[in-house]
Amino acid sequence: MSDLPGTGASGPTRRQLYERRQRRRSIVVAVASTLIVVGAIVVLVPKTPGWYRVRRSFFNGETFAETFPRLAEAFVLDLKIFAWCAPCILVWGLLLALARGVRTPALFPLRLFAAAYTDVFRGVPVILTILLVGFGIPGLGLDRPWNSPYLWGSVALVLAYSAYVAEVFRAGIESVHESQRAAARSLGLSSGQTMRHVVLPQAVRRVVPPLMNDMVSLQKDVALISLIGPIEVLRQAGIDKSKFANFTPYLGAALLFILLTIPETRIVDHLQNRQRRRTGATAIR
Amino acid sequence: MTPHKLSLVSVRKSFGERRVLADVSIDVASSEVIAFIGSSGSGKSTLLRCVNLLEPVDDGAILLDGIDISDPGLDPDPIRRRIGMVFQSFNLFPHLSVLDNVALAPHRVGRSNRSDARDRARDLLARFGLADKTSAYPDQLSGGQQQRVAIARSLAMDPEVMLLDEITSALDPELVGEVLDVVRELKDQGMTMLLATHEMAFAREIADRVCFLHEGSILECASPDRLFGNPREERTRQFLQRVVDSGRM
Numbered sequence: 374m375s376d377l378p379g380t381g382a383s384g385p386t387r388r389q390l391y392e393r394r395q396r397r398r399s400i401v402v403a404v405a406s407t408l409i410v411v412g413a414i415v416v417l418v419p420k421t422p423g424w425y426r427v428r429r430s431f432f433n434g435e436t437f438a439e440t441f442p443r444l445a446e447a448f449v450l451d452l453k454i455f456a457w458c459a460p461c462i463l464v465w466g467l468l469l470a471l472a473r474g475v476r477t478p479a480l481f482p483l484r485l486f487a488a489a490y491t492d493v494f495r496g497v498p499v500i501l502t503i504l505l506v507g508f509g510i511p512g513l514g515l516d517r518p519w520n521s522p523y524l525w526g527s528v529a530l531v532l533a534y535s536a537y538v539a540e541v542f543r544a545g546i547e548s549v550h551e552s553q554r555a556a557a558r559s560l561g562l563s564s565g566q567t568m569r570h571v572v573l574p575q576a577v578r579r580v581v582p583p584l585m586n587d588m589v590s591l592q593k594d595v596a597l598i599s600l601i602g603p604i605e606v607l608r609q610a611g612i613d614k615s616k617f618a619n620f621t622p623y624l625g626a627a628l629l630f631i632l633l634t635i636p637e638t639r640i641v642d643h644l645q646n647r648q649r650r651r652t653g654a655t656a657i658r
Numbered sequence: 659m660t661p662h663k664l665s666l667v668s669v670r671k672s673f674g675e676r677r678v679l680a681d682v683s684i685d686v687a688s689s690e691v692i693a694f695i696g697s698s699g700s701g702k703s704t705l706l707r708c709v710n711l712l713e714p715v716d717d718g719a720i721l722l723d724g725i726d727i728s729d730p731g732l733d734p735d736p737i738r739r740r741i742g743m744v745f746q747s748f749n750l751f752p753h754l755s756v757l758d759n760v761a762l763a764p765h766r767v768g769r770s771n772r773s774d775a776r777d778r779a780r781d782l783l784a785r786f787g788l789a790d791k792t793s794a795y796p797d798q799l800s801g802g803q804q805q806r807v808a809i810a811r812s813l814a815m816d817p818e819v820m821l822l823d824e825i826t827s828a829l830d831p832e833l834v835g836e837v838l839d840v841v842r843e844l845k846d847q848g849m850t851m852l853l854a855t856h857e858m859a860f861a862r863e864i865a866d867r868v869c870f871l872h873e874g875s876i877l878e879c880a881s882p883d884r885l886f887g888n889p890r891e892e893r894t895r896q897f898l899q900r901v902v903d904s905g906r907m
Contacts, residue, residue: 556749556808559710560763560815561739570766574753 429619436621440613444622447609448629451595454527454605458595459588461531466538471568473543487539494536500597503529507601526598534591541583545576585641589634596630606630661724663688663850664709664819669718669728671701671708671874678704680874681718686819689848693861693882696871697897702854703746705871706821709852710743722819739767742817746824748804750796750811756783757792760811768815775814782810786840802833809840820844822853826860838864858901862886870894 385393418424472480472487494502506529511520518524549572557567599608606626613622664686671679678701686692694702707713709720711727711734720728727737751759760779764770770778783792786806796804805825812820822841826834838860844851845864855861861868862882869879870891877891889895 552745552747552749553751555707555712556743556745556751558734559712559738559741559743560811561735561767562763563735563767566766570762571751575751578753 431620431624433617433619433621436613436617436619437625440610440617440622441625443613444606444609444625444629447604448606448626450603450605451592452633454523454530454595454598454603455592458527458530458534459591461527462534462538462591463584465531466535467542469535469539470542470546473539474546474568491536491539494533495540497533499530499533499594500600502533503597503600505529506532507598522598522602526601526603530591530594530598534587534594537587538584541580541587542576544583545580546572548579549575582641582645585637585644589637589641592634592637593630596626661688662686662721663690663723664852665719665721665724666705666709667719667721669705669708669720670716671704671713672716678874679708679715682871682874682876683718684869684876684879686850686852689850690866691845691849691851691853691864692879693865693868694852694854694871695856695858695861695868695897697900700871701874702871703823706743706823706852706854709819710741710821711738712743735767739763739815740817741819741821742812742815743821744805744808744812744823744825746827748796748801748808748828750804750808752796754795755792756788756794756796756799756807759796759807760814763811764814779810779814782814783807785843786810787836800833801829802836805829805837806840809837809844813844818850820849820851822851822855824854824856826855826857858886858898870897872897 469487469490472483473491475481475484503526507522507525510525510528511522514520546568553571553575554567557571558564562570596605596607599605599611602608604612606629610622610626614620662685666682666684669679669682670677682701682705684692694705696702704713708715708728714730715728718728719726722737722740727734750756751762754762757776757779760782761772761775764778765772765775768775780789780792783789786809788803788806788810791799791803791807796807799807805828809825825841826837829837834857838857841851841853841860842864853861853865865882867879868882868885870877870885870889870893872893878885878889878894880890885894886898889898
């Protein structure tokens with residue numbers, strides 16, 4: 374038996390040796406395949422007939438250097454719109470989800486409203502909601518500041534996204550097992566207290582990862598507000614594109630979004646993994 | 659008439675077409691301990707859930723201190739405060755610490771302030787040997803510890819009646835004892851209890867009366883010695899024989 378690898382009391386176990394070997398192999402394969410794919414792109418793409426023109430109009434260093442600071446400045450507006458929309462969406466979405474769970478007959482209209490609301494705003498493309506609200510409501514002839522495209526663009530985003538978020542909250546609330554409610558009610562907690570102190574805290578914890586996903590998505594859709602006027606980053610990129618007759622500003626705008634959304638999605642992944650670890654399930658290879 | 663703590667009068671309950679309780683009647687005196695035995699699906703759990711108003715009864719009445727608590731028009735919340743329930747699968751609140759599991763209801767429902775509720779919870783937990791677990795979360799405890807927390811949580815509302823629904827069924831055999839010790843302590847303090855159980859030895863030891871449920875009816879109720887030693891009903895005898903054969907008694 375002593376000639377078997379890894380059976381010594383002090384050395385690594387057979388399993389550890391095997392995993393080490395596997396790990397080394399995976400790394401070699403991953404590096405090789407990446408080199409091949411990237412190499413093919415680097416070699417083949419410049420051989421296409423239009424590469425020269427594409428490089429000049431999309432990857433123009435001078436235009437990039439000249440426009441990027443202005444884009445970054447305009448991006449602050451995107452961040453601001455996101456910053457005031459996100460909390461409104463979370464609160465309004467939660468209220469809608471709670472309204473859908475109401476069982477009191479007198480409040481039936483509320484339940485009906487919440488159901489119709491989510492149906493409508495989940496069904497209409499966000500871009501249409503923005504156009505309809507953003508052009509329609511200021512068309513009523515309201516005075517400043519009530520005709521601001523920032524305001525109505527933001528309202529449109531809140532309307533659309535709260536419908537998605539309400540569904541996420543509702544799924545979370547429904548995922549809390551009935552036995553939790555039974556335990557709370559058996560202690561004499563009312564249905565409202567049970568929701569507030571027992572069901573909601575668990576539901577919210579469970580839906581943090583999907584909620585973060587919606588927030589990343591919102592972060593990008595803020596750019597749609599440019600369609601109704603505000604000069605945020607996408608609009609600014611369009612202006613610069615026309616001015617320089619060059620598409621590089623769009624690339625700069627994309628870069629700004631990526632700089633923000635990549636860390637955000639990493640956080641989401643991290644949260645999801647942590648949750649998976651907590652519930653005890655391990656990945657199957 | 660002797661004042662009964664709890665009375666069930668011709669209680670019926672169906673889930674759709676399936677009749678779960680068919681005309682169940684029983685009077686329970688104050689400080690009496692009743693054990694319900696019977697095979698799975700005989701209606702033991704449903705009976706306890708009905709007493710706690712977690713399931714509305716279809717017909718019949720449940721009287722607590724002579725007052726009909728099964729009246730559909732009544733607000734069930736104040737009544738539930740007087741009746742504690744402990745579940746087979748503990749049903750602790752996983753997002754709250756052990757201390758807050760116990761203190762939640764007294765604080766939110768009982769209107770005692772937070773620190774009083776917590777002091778009280780700490781005392782209760784200490785009584786059940788859980789003084790060092792107050793800041794742990796339910797998932798960090800063994801099944802036996804979790805069930806003792808669940809009992810403490812229920813007792814924190816000072817219930818007049820306790821309903822114990824197969825509270826040891828989900829436990830490893832070596833953890834059953836610590837939970838049953840707690841139930842013994844409750845009996846010594848004169849708590850009125852209804853328990854659904856598969857632990858025949860325990861039912862025999864602790865119950866004043868044992869009732870055999872079969873297909874939603876109480877076939878017989880008697881002192882443990884009489885019911886286990888000399889069952890009158892053929893079905894009771896068959897059930898007990900099956901329990902003996904499976905090595906659980």
